[in-house]
Amino acid sequence: MKFVIQRDDLVQSVQDVMKAVTSRTTIPILTGIKIIATEDGVTLTGSDSDISIESFIPAEEDGSEIVEIQETGGIVLQAKFFSEIVKKLPKDTVEIEVLNHFQTVIRSGKAEFNLNGLDPEEYPHLPQIEEGNGIKVSTDLLKTMIRQTVFAVSTSETRPILTGVNCQIENGELSCIATDSHRLAMRKAPIETNHDASYNIVIPGKSLNELNKILDDTDEPVEIVITENQVLFKAKHLLFFSRLLEGNYPDTSRLIPSDTKTELTLTTKEFLQAIDRASLLAREGRNNVVKLSTLDAGMIEISSNTPEIGKVIEQVQSQSVEGEELKISFSAKYMMDALKAIEGTEIYVNFTGAMRPFVLKPLHDDSILQLILPVRTY
C-alpha cells in the first residue's frame, strides 16, 4: 500500500473513526484503525465491536485530487499514535507506505515516522448489510430527535433494555422513546418511507450519542438500514454501524396520563433558570429535589431546603394556571434535562396530582413529550 493524501481530509476521517475506538477492549487489534487503499480512494475503519465507523476518502472529489494511490493495499495502525501523528504533521500532504512485515512509513516534509502495523486481514469484518430498503431522514431532524430523547436512557445495567432508545417506525412515522423508569422522553416525526416499513428496535444510548457527535449539522439525508441485530446509518462518505439491544422494550404508552388536574403554561427560559437556582442548594440534599407550589394570581413558587446549608425560594409568573391547587416535588436535574430538550419559548405542563407522573410539552406541539415522576417528600 502506498498513497499520498491531503492531510486535512485524513485528519477529519481519522477523528471520525476514532469515536468508535476505545483503549478498553479485549480484542487488541481494535485499538487500531484499519486503512484500506483501493483505486477509488482510502477507507478508514474504527470499531469497539458495539459501534463501527467507516469513513471513505475519495481519490477525487469535485474535480480536485485528494488521494494519489500509488499502490493498493491495507494496514492496521495504532489509533492513539496514528491520530496524534497526522494532526501534527508539518506539511499539507502526507505519504503513507507499507513496507515488509507491516512496517509503515508516514512521511510529510522532512519528518518521517515508522510505525509497527498489524495485518488488516486480522481485523474483524463489519456486519454485511443489504442495501436498498433504507429509510431516509434529514440529518438535522435525526440529530434533534437523538438530543431530545437520549439523555433519558437508564445508566444502570439492572434493566439493560432501558439503556437504549426505542425507535419505532410505523405508518410513515418515526418515534423515539427513552426512559430510565423515573422519567420518559418521547419524540415523533413523520418520515418518508417508500415501502410499508414497520420496525421496532432498541439502539444503545451510547451509540446514538456518538452518532450525534459525528454527524454534521446539515439537512442532507441520512439513510437508516435496519437488520435483525444491527442498524446502519449512512451519511456522505460515512457508515456508522451499531448493534441493537436484544429484548422487548416495555410498552410505555400506558404511562402517559390522559386526564388532567392542574395545567400550567410557563416561559421555558424563566422557569428553567428558576429551577437551576433552586437546585444550587438542593444538589447537596438527597435526590436534588425542588418543590413547586401554585400561589394566587398565576404565580408559582419554586423552592428547596437543605437545613445544613440554607434554603431558596423564588416566584415565577406563569402565563396561565388552570385546575386544582398543587404542591409537588421533583428532581431538579430531570426537570432541567426535560426543559433543555424542549424547543419553543413556552411550555405546557400537565399535572395529574402530587404523586402521579406529569407531562411537559411545547405549547401547541404534540411531537415531543417529556414525562417526570414526582418525588415523595415527607
Place this chain on the structure above:
Amino acid sequence: MKFVIQRDDLVQSVQDVMKAVTSRTTIPILTGIKIIATEDGVTLTGSDSDISIESFIPAEEDGSEIVEIQETGGIVLQAKFFSEIVKKLPKDTVEIEVLNHFQTVIRSGKAEFNLNGLDPEEYPHLPQIEEGNGIKVSTDLLKTMIRQTVFAVSTSETRPILTGVNCQIENGELSCIATDSHRLAMRKAPIETNHDASYNIVIPGKSLNELNKILDDTDEPVEIVITENQVLFKAKHLLFFSRLLEGNYPDTSRLIPSDTKTELTLTTKEFLQAIDRASLLAREGRNNVVKLSTLDAGMIEISSNTPEIGKVIEQVQSQSVEGEELKISFSAKYMMDALKAIEGTEIYVNFTGAMRPFVLKPLHDDSILQLILPVRTY
C-alpha cells in the same frame, strides 16, 4: 450587614478570591468567603492559609455607585454555594443582608436565598504587612517572568525549597530562578526601586501560578511588599498574600556553563514542532527522550525510537552550527517547556558536551536563560 451591589462586580470579586479557597482544608471556616461591608465598600477574602486573596469593591467608582451600603458588618459564607449563587442570580443587582444567628439573605429579582453563615470574627486574620517600602513592577512584566520560570519548579517534596521560585532583588534588578535539579529557568529584568533594596526570597510555585491567573494583562504596576515570611502583591483593588518557603535556595550560578563546544542557532517554532513530533512516539518510552544529532551542511536530526511502537526521524535546517559534532539525548518535555517560555523567533543553543548541561537563550538576549541536563542513553 446589609448592602445592594452590582452583580457583575460581585461575581468578578468572588471569582478572584475563590482562587485561594480550597475544600481540602483542615480549618473549616476557610471553606468560606469572608465578606466585610464598611462605608467605603465591600471587601471579600478567601484563603487556604498559604495563599490569601483580598478583593475590594468600592462603594463608588468613576462617579457611578457600585455598592449601596445600608448597614456595615460582616459574615462568612460557604464559598462553593455563594459563588454558584451569585453567578446565577436573575437581576443586575443583588441585596445581601445578615439576619440573626448569621442567617444571610441573598435577594435578586424574585429569587431569595437563605444561607447559614459563620461569624466573621472566627475567620483567621491576614498577616499585617507594613506598607511603604514596596517594589513596583509592571503587571505584564511580572506575569511574563512568572510564566518563564515557574514551570521549572520541582513537583516533588523531597527538597521542598525547590518547589518555589527564587526571587532576588539587588542593584535594581529582579531575577527569578526555578529548578527541579534536571533543568533550570532564569529570567532577569531591571526594576525601579526607590531605595537600596536587597532581597532573596523563595515564593511557592503554586502561589505564583495562582497570582498569574488572577492578575489582569495590563501595564499598571503591581507593588510587591516583602516581610520575614510573607510576600504581598498589591494590584488595583486586590491584595494577594503568599507565605514564603523557609530555607536556603541553592546557589545555581555555578551550574551555568561558561565554556562552549557546539553552538546552534535555530528557528524556535520549527524546532519546537519537530521536538513535539518526535515526542509523540517517545512519550511512551522511558523519560520521553529524544535525540539530537548534527549532520552536514547545518542540518540537525531529531529522532526517537520506541521499538514496540516505532520510530521517528526528522531533519531541521539550522541557521548556523559552530564547533564540534554532537549527539545528545534529552527530555522532550523539558525542551518543549523551555522553548515555549523563550520569546523570540530565533534561539541560540550552547552545548558543552553530550553529558553536560546545555543552555538555550533567545538570540542576542541574555535576560532569559533555560538550562537542561541531558539524559544518558546507552
